[in-house]
Amino acid sequence: MISIKNRLTAFEKLGNFLRQFSTKGIEEKPDVPFNEVFFEGFKHQIKLAEENNSWFTKANILFATENWASALTAENLNMWIQDEDLSESTPKKVAIIMAGNIPMVGFHDFLSVLVCGHSVLVKQSSNDKHLVPFLAKYLEYIEPSFKGMISFTEDKLSGFDAVIATGSNNTARYFEYYFKDKPSIIRKNRxxxxxxxxxxxxxxxxxxxxxxxxxxxxxxxxxxxxxxxxxxxxxxxxxxxxxxxxxxxxxxxxxxxxxxxxxxxxxxxxxxxxxxxxxxxxxxxxxxxxxxxxxxxxxxxxxxxxxxxxxxxxxxxxSNGFIENEVSFGNTQHPKLWDYADGVNTLQFLTRI
The missing domain is CATH 3.40.309.10 (Aldehyde Dehydrogenase; Chain A, domain 2)
Structure with a gap:
């Protein structure tokens, strides 16, 4: 099992890689590992993502990568996990059903599963199928121990211990029935x-x-x-x-x-x-x-x-000084790692399955 330190370091290095792709421009930096293999490749994936889904403009994709680059720092990662003991959890296989409404919308779940030491089985939306698998390959280069822990499928999910699924209110009813015998987080429309x-x-x-x-x-x-x-x-x-x-x-x-x-x-x-x-x-x-x-x-x-x-x-x-836990104007799309979707603490769920 990969040590928690190595898991966090891998994602910190992924953040450094993503820092080359921002709304201010795309610029290759000489100190980023494996750029010779991945830099041009990720530029190509951005282009493919844009061609596959016309809601995914280059500007919005780069906005998403910029946000993840800001989140994936040593300081943020350590602050995020500080209240959880991630060293002793028994490795499980966690399935993630990702939505496809915005670029890399399921990446937080992907990150959470791997940081907790589990293996991940991802079923992506056809609307967002290019970016996360490519970043997963980069992670396997940075931390070879991740090989064998990350898989993607377009088939029916099987052989997993727990599931995190995101969909509409209608699909959530299906998820709740289908996964009723598994530990799960089922997210609906919000x-x-x-x-x-x-x-x-x-x-x-x-x-x-x-x-x-x-x-x-x-x-x-x-x-x-x-x-x-x-x-x-x-x-x-x-x-x-x-x-x-x-x-x-x-x-x-x-x-x-x-x-x-x-x-x-x-x-x-x-x-x-x-x-x-x-x-x-x-x-x-x-x-x-x-x-x-x-x-x-x-x-x-x-x-x-x-x-x-x-x-x-x-x-x-x-709002501005109206209610507790409010978000200031202009900041809804800049969530921190600990700003959990639907208010459900993903790390707590993953350390207790």
Whole structure:
């Protein structure tokens, strides 16, 4: 079994590799091991990922790699595991069913399983099948003991001891039935919300535009719902959203915008829009692409109670001094290693199976 120190070191070196691929540009650095084998190869995988899924723009892929490069430092890795004893866990085989909504969305589960000393069996989404297997190969070069511990399959899962599965609310019911005899984490649909109190700055709204539009709003950490004070004027909100106006240059996004706008208009819903984003009063949390739902509130205490009662539907709450565990404007897509999806501590689960 690989020592915990060697496991962490391997991922720290992977972070160094990923640091060459950022939103500021792609630049080969001379001190990164095995670049002669992997640097051009990963550039090619980014290109393939972009061609395979038109939601995966180069900018969004590089944003994801940049975030992982920032997360995979010795300091962050050691802080993440400090409350868990990972040295004595009995190695198991853990299956991961990954979603494909944003680039490398299942990588945290992949990292968690290997850091805990288990083997991993990955079933990827067809929407995101290029990036993680390539990084797995890099890990096996950095730490040869990982060979034999990492496998990918397109077939029916078998021969595993526990499972982490992410999907829609519908597929989650299937997962819960199918994996009822195995230790499991089953993740369902969640969305993120922003609470507007009326005292937000222009910068807050511009930062919020990142939470709304990054990954075209397809992530569970993307803000798809606003809670606004009664009689709120949306002018400041739309002014902040204007920072993302270039999104209309993406054909797939614009097609979704046009389609959803037509549906709303034919249904005679009241909407406000600015040419690339629609907002609609609606109690639901999951809004269609190119739209954000909103709901008015009068009493902040009542809203806090509502958010607590409906926490199973919410991934992040974006606000400024409104509620505990809030995320500041512009930071939903910068989770730390210890910001667990659905609030379920993956390390605790993996050390107890």
């Amino acid at each position: 969305n993120s919300v922003a609470v507007i109190q009326g005292n937000e700055s222009e910068e807050d709204y511009e930062n919020l535009s990142e939470d709304v539009f990054r990954y075209f709003g397809l992530g569970c950490r993307s803000v798809s719902k606003l809670f606004v004070p009664k009689n709120y004027d949306f002018d400041a909100f739309f002014k902040g959203m204007y920072k993302q106006r270039e999104i209309v240059n993406n054909t797939k996004y614009t097609n979704n915008y046009d389609y959803n706008k037509a549906v709303y208009l034919m249904s005679e819903f009241d909407i406000l829009e600015n040419g690339f984003l629609m907002i609609k009063e609606d109690q639901s949390y999951a809004s269609p692409i190119a739209s954000v739902f909103y709901e008015y509130y009068e009493n902040p205490i009542d809203l806090k109670i509502k958010l607590h009662q409906e926490k199973e539907s919410i991934q992040c709450i974006v």
